Amino acid sequence: YSRVCAQAGWRTPEEGPRMGNCYAPAALPSSDGVMGNNTSTRIERAEKTGVLVLQKQVPPLTKIPDRVLALGSLRTLDLNTNAISRIGPSMGELGKGLTMLTLTHNKLAELDPAISQLVKLEMLDVRHNKLAKLPREIGGCTRLKKLHLDANVLTELPPEIGALGGLTLLTASENRLASLPDEVGQLGSLVELDLTNNALLLLPDAMGGCKRLRWLKVRGNAELGALPVPLLVDTALDRVEVDDRLLGGDGLLSGEGSDVYNERRKALVDKEVATKMQGGDLKFST
Secondary structure: OOOHHHHHHHOOOOOOEEOOEEEEEOOOOOOOOOHHHHHHHHHHHHHHEEEEEOOOOOOOOOOHHHHHHHHOOOOOOEEEOOOOOOOOOHHHHHHOOEEEEEEEOOOOOOOOOOHHOOOOEEEEEEOOEEEEEEHHHHHHHHOOOOEOOOOOOOOOOHHHHHHEEEEEEEEEOOOOOOOOOOOHHHHOOOOOOEOOOOOOOOOOOHHOOOOOOOOOOOOOOOOOOOOOOHHHOOOOEEEEOHHHHHHHOOOEOOOHHHHHHHHHHHHHHHHHHHHHHOOOOOOOOO
């Protein structure tokens, strides 16, 4: 962690006040993008390391500074906890080498279609913003492995999400999703899907195509009907988090197809118990 702090340009304990696990920079950019000395140092280092962290700026950033957009070698950019409300076509200027982009806790109302130009992006985190929809161009980010959309105001996901065939983790809890497109069933690498606290009524039968899906979270969808049979039978699902009304008296899923899932669930529990008895820990790989 200290190496990451050094790359980001944070000061040592002797030089300044503590900020979380690191220390506050000597000077911070103003909201109009004017750079302080320490932030300029971070950017200079980022030109060499490919890592830039500009989180919790004082005053908060309202846009991505031009000097950041001019960096052509960034692999990781973290702008969480600022006040960025819009990133226009300039998003595409972040570079074709960017693999991780964190924009959590900002004020984003939309993502620009230029996001499709981030062709090497593997992780996108836009939790805790004001996004009402995703651009169709998100389907151009075909190398995405992890996509975090929690705590926005999304009412739907675009069909183009099905183009993200390498996605292993998709979290979209705390939104307003009433349905999912059938194209979600094209996410053949998906292992974990979090849809907690939405407004879902039904999940599509096409989700049976998510062959590697193991963990599904759908608690807090008050009117969600029974889970589709293909989802329970044709996937690797062995962990489902649902409201109690979808469970039988034995605490297991009830309804058609549930017996196949319940067998997998019992096998997983037995394996977890055996692993813990041997002093190990069972974890999912996402």
